[in-house]
Amino acid sequence: MTDPLPAPAGLLDALAAIVGEAHLVRDPGAMAPFLADWRGRFTGRARAVVLPFDTAEVAQVVAVCARARVPIVPQGGRTGLVLGSVPDAGGAAIVLSLRRLNRIRAVDAANRTMTVEAGCILADVQQAAFEAGMLFPLSLAAEGSCTIGGNLSTNAGGTAVLRYGNTRELCLGLEVVTADGRVWDGLRGLRKDNTGYALRELFIGAEGTLGVITAAVLKLFPQPKAALTALVALASPREALALLNLMQERCGAALTGYELMSDFCLRLVATHFPKLPRPFATHYPQYALVELSSLESEDHAAEMVETSVGAALDAGIALDAVLATSTSQALGLWQLREHIPLAQATAGKNIKHDISLPVSSIPAFIERTDAALQAAFPGCQVVCFGHLGDGNLHYNVAPPDGIGHDSFLSHQEGVNRIVHDSVASFHGSISAEHGIGALKREDLVRYKPPVELDMMRAIKAALDPLGIMNPGKIL
Numbered sequence: 001m002t003d004p005l006p007a008p009a010g011l012l013d014a015l016a017a018i019v020g021e022a023h024l025v026r027d028p029g030a031m032a033p034f035l036a037d038w039r040g041r042f043t044g045r046a047r048a049v050v051l052p053f054d055t056a057e058v059a060q061v062v063a064v065c066a067r068a069r070v071p072i073v074p075q076g077g078r079t080g081l082v083l084g085s086v087p088d089a090g091g092a093a094i095v096l097s098l099r100r101l102n103r104i105r106a107v108d109a110a111n112r113t114m115t116v117e118a119g120c121i122l123a124d125v126q127q128a129a130f131e132a133g134m135l136f137p138l139s140l141a142a143e144g145s146c147t148i149g150g151n152l153s154t155n156a157g158g159t160a161v162l163r164y165g166n167t168r169e170l171c172l173g174l175e176v177v178t179a180d181g182r183v184w185d186g187l188r189g190l191r192k193d194n195t196g197y198a199l200r201e202l203f204i205g206a207e208g209t210l211g212v213i214t215a216a217v218l219k220l221f222p223q224p225k226a227a228l229t230a231l232v233a234l235a236s237p238r239e240a241l242a243l244l245n246l247m248q249e250r251c252g253a254a255l256t257g258y259e260l261m262s263d264f265c266l267r268l269v270a271t272h273f274p275k276l277p278r279p280f281a282t283h284y285p286q287y288a289l290v291e292l293s294s295l296e297s298e299d300h301a302a303e304m305v306e307t308s309v310g311a312a313l314d315a316g317i318a319l320d321a322v323l324a325t326s327t328s329q330a331l332g333l334w335q336l337r338e339h340i341p342l343a344q345a346t347a348g349k350n351i352k353h354d355i356s357l358p359v360s361s362i363p364a365f366i367e368r369t370d371a372a373l374q375a376a377f378p379g380c381q382v383v384c385f386g387h388l389g390d391g392n393l394h395y396n397v398a399p400p401d402g403i404g405h406d407s408f409l410s411h412q413e414g415v416n417r418i419v420h421d422s423v424a425s426f427h428g429s430i431s432a433e434h435g436i437g438a439l440k441r442e443d444l445v446r447y448k449p450p451v452e453l454d455m456m457r458a459i460k461a462a463l464d465p466l467g468i469m470n471p472g473k474i475l
């Protein structure tokens with residue numbers, strides 16, 4: 001392990017005086033878990049890891065670092081997938097972990113909001129909402145580890161975006177420590193507030209490059225009385241789109257999830273997780289995992305699923321369907337979806353893309369991009385799945401049979417270019433959910449219009465003139 005850089009004189013002692021020696025990690029061995037990327041691709045270096053207790057301590061830490069011109073890397077659960085929450089290899093930064101800011105400050109049932117600190121684990125926020133008789137709908141596979149501050153800073157999506165929106169849509173107010181160490185109390189639970197620039201929106205999705213989010217006012221929703229899941233077999237992504245439109249017309253806001261999975265994805269899951277259910281006796285080219293929620297009753301949800309899926313079968317849009325009749329069956333169907341990334345990881349490394357497109361363009365995008373990849377890398381295998389209802393695909397490329405996964409990674413640049421050029425030709429985005437971090441900076445410059453980049457740089461310069469907030473990320 002490489003030793004951290006020597007700190008500017010007195011910096012670490014000043015930080016220890018703020019948070020207490022027990023909450024300043026200086027030892028390289030103890031720092032290690034805070035420096036490693038979730039996927040194990042990279043380990044950075046830092047002068048120290050500091051764990052403040054509350055907003056006042058965060059503000060003092062930032063002020064001390066600003067005076068010493070020391071870069072700060074805000075960190076939540078470290079589950080981000082684009083190297084945003086780990087420091088670079090230079091070793092000049094301190095990691096600011098929000099882990100101890102983990103209090104639910106208030107629940108306002110009549111306003112349907114809750115105020116939580118940034119270090120609260122997402123699953124704990126969901127549980128607190130549940131105990132108050134309400135729903136906080138953000139849900140993703142990392143929910144047992146990721147924090148609400150990280151979710152806000154990456155504007156996380158997840159499985160319920162179709163009905164409830166991204167994290168941005170779930171937030172009404174923020175408390176932020178600015179890059180010079182002042183506290184902005186924007187913890188307003190207002191649904192209408194037209195008093196100038198929407199500063200809250202700047203910090204959401206900023207990946208810690210503009211300031212430190214310390215608390216947020218989140219929206220709560222009524223708890224559904226029932227949720228029903230179905231898996232529908234389809235001939236192609238075109239039928240998946242037709243089914244989505246049919247379900248939206250018939251079920252409206254009751255449609256809470258709509259995931260696309262190719263047969264290749266499910267074969268991969270069956271190979272690596274043979275104990276998971278196999279809902280159909282035969283294989284079909286594509287599948288849609290559909291979830292409907294009802295505020296009324298289970299019968300109401302069942303009736304909506306049965307009539308809409310029945311109509312799709314009658315119209316020849318769907319080829320076959322299974323409806324989960326118990327919670328464990330529904331769980332089994334969702335496990336198929338959730339095990340796709342795990343099955344891919346077991347099979348070996350592949351070239352990943354987290355992209356979004358206008359929903360209407362998805363079938364054409366898949367056809368055109370599959371063909372371009374086959375022309376350039378014959379036999380390559382596309383693992384395509386994702387949140388079709390949100391226009392968000394995980395479009396990953398694995399090597400042809402017989403070619404090693406590691407050696408195929410040497411084609412990463414060529415594969416990325418084909419996929420991202422295709423995304424751009426459909427006016428899509430090269431990062432739907434995961435952000436830019438340190439991983440996609442070059443792609444950002446390639447695909448964002450220069451005028452948009454200039455405005456982003458101007459905002460960064462205005463809010464963080466010393467450039468100490470998570471440098472090297474996004475811009």
Ligand SMILES: Cc1cc2nc3c(=O)[nH]c(=O)nc-3n(C[C@H](O)[C@H](O)[C@H](O)COP(=O)(O)OP(=O)(O)OC[C@H]3O[C@@H](n4cnc5c(N)ncnc54)[C@H](O)[C@@H]3O)c2cc1C
Pocket residue numbers: 038073074075076077078079080081083084085098118139140141142145146147148149150151152153154155156157158159207208209211212213214433434437470473
């Ligand atoms: C298994 C798995 C499944 C996932 N599924 C999804 C999914 O379905 N949808 C999706 O959108 N994402 C998904 N992700 C990625 C997603 O971005 C993160 O899980 C989550 O939003 C990050 O939260 P975190 O607390 O771990 O943040 P971290 O990884 O710690 O940080 C992420 C970024 O936010 C910044 N940051 C963190 N906290 C703060 C703060 N308080 N103030 C300012 N900046 C801060 C960091 O500097 C970094 O740039 C998944 C990740 C994993 C590992």
